[in-house]
Amino acid sequence: xxxxxxxxxxxxxxxxxxxxxxxxxxxxxxxxxxxxxxxxxxxxxxxxxxxxxxxxxxxxxxxxxxxxxxxxxxxxxxxxxxxxxxxxxxxxxxxxxxxxxxxxxxxxxxxxxxxxxxxxxxxxxxxxxxxxxxxxxxxxxxxxxxxxxxxxxxxxxxxxxxxxxxxxxxxxxxxxxxxxxxxxxxxxxxxxxxxxxxxxxxxxxxxxxxxxxxxxxxxxxxxxxxxxxxxxxxxxxxxxxxxxxxxxxxxxxxxxxxxxxx
Amino acid sequence: xxxxxxxxxxxxxxxxxxxxxxxxxxxxxxxxxxxxxxxxxxxxxxxxxxxxxxxxxxxxxxxxxxxxxxxxxxxxxxxxxxxxxxxxxxxxxxxxxxxxxxxxxxxxxxxxxxxxxxxxxxxxxxxxxxxxxxxxxxxxxxxxxxxxxxxxxxxxxxxxxxxxxxxxxxxxxxxxxxxxxxxxxxxxxx
Amino acid sequence: xxxxxxxxxxxxxxxxxxxxxxxxxxxxxxxxxxxxxxxxxxxxxxxxxxxxxxxxxxxxxxxxxxxxxxxxxx
Numbered sequence: 001x002x003x004x005x006x007x008x009x010x011x012x013x014x015x016x017x018x019x020x021x022x023x024x025x026x027x028x029x030x031x032x033x034x035x036x037x038x039x040x041x042x043x044x045x046x047x048x049x050x051x052x053x054x055x056x057x058x059x060x061x062x063x064x065x066x067x068x069x070x071x072x073x074x075x076x077x078x079x080x081x082x083x084x085x086x087x088x089x090x091x092x093x094x095x096x097x098x099x100x101x102x103x104x105x106x107x108x109x110x111x112x113x114x115x116x117x118x119x120x121x122x123x124x125x126x127x128x129x130x131x132x133x134x135x136x137x138x139x140x141x142x143x144x145x146x147x148x149x150x151x152x153x154x155x156x157x158x159x160x161x162x163x164x165x166x167x168x169x170x171x172x173x174x175x176x177x178x179x180x181x182x183x184x185x186x187x188x189x190x191x192x193x194x195x196x197x198x199x200x201x202x203x204x205x206x207x208x209x210x211x212x213x214x215x216x217x218x219x220x221x222x223x224x225x226x227x228x229x230x231x232x233x234x235x236x237x238x239x240x241x242x243x244x245x246x247x248x249x250x251x252x253x254x255x256x257x258x259x260x261x262x
Numbered sequence: 263x264x265x266x267x268x269x270x271x272x273x274x275x276x277x278x279x280x281x282x283x284x285x286x287x288x289x290x291x292x293x294x295x296x297x298x299x300x301x302x303x304x305x306x307x308x309x310x311x312x313x314x315x316x317x318x319x320x321x322x323x324x325x326x327x328x329x330x331x332x333x334x335x336x337x338x339x340x341x342x343x344x345x346x347x348x349x350x351x352x353x354x355x356x357x358x359x360x361x362x363x364x365x366x367x368x369x370x371x372x373x374x375x376x377x378x379x380x381x382x383x384x385x386x387x388x389x390x391x392x393x394x395x396x397x398x399x400x401x402x403x404x405x406x407x408x409x410x411x412x413x414x415x416x417x418x419x420x421x422x423x424x425x426x427x428x429x430x431x432x433x434x435x436x437x438x439x440x441x442x443x444x445x446x447x448x449x450x451x452x
Numbered sequence: 453x454x455x456x457x458x459x460x461x462x463x464x465x466x467x468x469x470x471x472x473x474x475x476x477x478x479x480x481x482x483x484x485x486x487x488x489x490x491x492x493x494x495x496x497x498x499x500x501x502x503x504x505x506x507x508x509x510x511x512x513x514x515x516x517x518x519x520x521x522x523x524x525x526x
Contacts, residue, residue, distance in 0.1 A: 010295060012301075029303075030304060035304065053323075071328050119302040
C-alpha cells in the first residue's frame with residue numbers, strides 16, 4: 001500500500017525537458033499534478049467570483065451572498081487592521097486569501113494538495129514578504145529602516161532590539177510558509193494514516209479470522225477518527241487561509257502606517 | 263511507485279524522460295517529496311503567474327463589481343431609512359394635527375354644550391320670571407281685591423259701629439249724637 | 453546504535469515539542485472562554501484574534517512535527 005507521504009509526490013504528466021536554474025539546480029519543466037491542482041483551484045476561484053458578481057444585484061442571490069460574505073470578511077479584516085488605507089490593499093489580501101483557501105479546500109477533494117508543497121507555500125510567503133518590503137520602500141523610502149529602530153527602547157539596547165526585529169522580520173516568510181505547509185502536511189498525513197488503519201486492520205481481521213476479529217472495533221474507531229479529522233481538516237483549511245491573510249494584513253500595516261503608532 | 267525506476271540515464275529519449283526524473287528523484291533524497299527540488303521552479307513560476315492573474319482579475323473586475331453593488335445597497339438602505347424617517351415624522355405631524363383637531367372639536371362641542379345650557383337656563387329663567395310676574399300680578403290683584411273687600415268691610419264695620427254706638431248713646435243719654443261725633447269717637451277707639 | 457534507530461528516536465523526541473504547542477493552544481482557548489463568559493458582548497469581536505493567536509501557537513507545534521517527519525523521511 002502507498003505510504004502516507006506518497007500523496008505529496010509531484011508527478012509529471014507532460015514533460016517538456018529540463019533547465020538549469022542557479023539556486024535550485026536542474027529543473028524539470030513539466031505539467032505536473034501540482035500544476036493541475038493549482039489550475040483547478042484558480043479556475044474554481046475565478047468561476048465562483050464570476051458567478052457571484054455576474055448580474056450582481058442589490059438584493060443578492062445565493063452565489064452572490066456567498067461571495068459577498070467572503071468579500072466582506074476580508075474587507076473588514078483589511079479595514080480594521082490597516083485602517084483607512086485598507087481598501088487599497090484589499091485586492092492583494094483577497095487574492096491571497098482566495099488562493100490559499102481554494103488550494104487548501106481542493107486538497108480535501110483531490111488526492112493532491114497544492115499547499116502541502118513547500119515550493120507553493122514558500123512562494124506565497126515570499127509574495128507576501130516582498131510585497132511588504134516593496135510597499136514599505138515605496139511609501140517610506142529610507143524611512144522604511146525605522147521599522148528596525150525601536151524608538152521606545154532605551155538607547156543602549158536599541159541596536160540589539162533592532163537586530164532581533166530585523167531577524168524576526170526576515171523570518172516572516174519562513175514562518176508563513178512553514179505554518180501553512182506544516183498544517184497541510186500534518187493533517188493529510190494523519191488522515192492517511194488513520195484511513196490506512198481502517199483498511200489494514202479490517203483486512204487483517206477478515207483474512208486471519210479467529211482472534212483477529214477483535215481488530216474490527218479498532219478499525220471502526222479509526223474510521224470514526226478519519227471522519228472527525230476530515231471535518232477538522234475542513235476547518236483547518238479555512239483557518240489557515242484566514243490566518244495567512246490576517247498575518248499578511250498585519251505585516252502590511254507595519255509598513256503602511258509606519259511610525260503612526262497605529 | 264508504479265514503474266520501476268531505470269538507472270539508464272544515458273538515453274534521453276522523450277519516452278524515457280519520466281523514468282529518468284524518477285531516477286534522479288530517488289537519487290536526490292529518499293525523503294519527503296516536497297524536498298525534491300527539481301519540480302520547484304515549475305511550481306513557483308506557475309503559481310506566480312496564477313497569483314498575478316488572479317490579482318489583476320480581483321483588482322480590476324471582481325472587487326469593483328462587488329464594491330459597487332455593496333455601495334449601492336448601502337445607498338439604497340440609507341435612502342430607504344431616510345425616506346422611512348421622513349414618512350415617520352410626517353405621520354407624527356399628521357397625528358399631532360389630528361389630535362389637535364380632535365382637541366379643538368372637543369373644545370367646540372364643550373363650548374356649544376355650555377352655550378346651549380346657558381341658553382336653556384336663560385330661557386328657563388326668563389320664562390320663570392315671566393310666569394312669576396304673571397303670578398305676582400295675580401297675587402297683587404287678588405291682594406288688592408282682598409284689601410278692597412276688607413276696606414269695604416271695615417267701612418261697614420265702622421258704619422255699624424257708629425250706628426250701634428249712636429243707638430247705645432241714645433239709650434243711655436236720651437240724646438242722639440251727631441254722625442260726625444260718632445265717627446270721630448270710633449276713629450279714636452279704633 | 454545504528455543510524456536508522458537514532459532517526460526514529462530523534463523523530464520521537466521531536467514530537468515532544470508539540471507538548472508546548474498543545475499547552476499554548478489550550479491556554480489561549482481557555483482564557484478566551486473565561487474572558488468571553490465575563491464579557492460575552494465583546495467576545496465576538498475577538499474571535500479573529502483568538503484564531504490568529506491559536507494559529508501562531510500551533511505553528512510551533514507544527515514545526516516540531518515537520519522536524520520529526522524530516523528525521524524519519526529526510
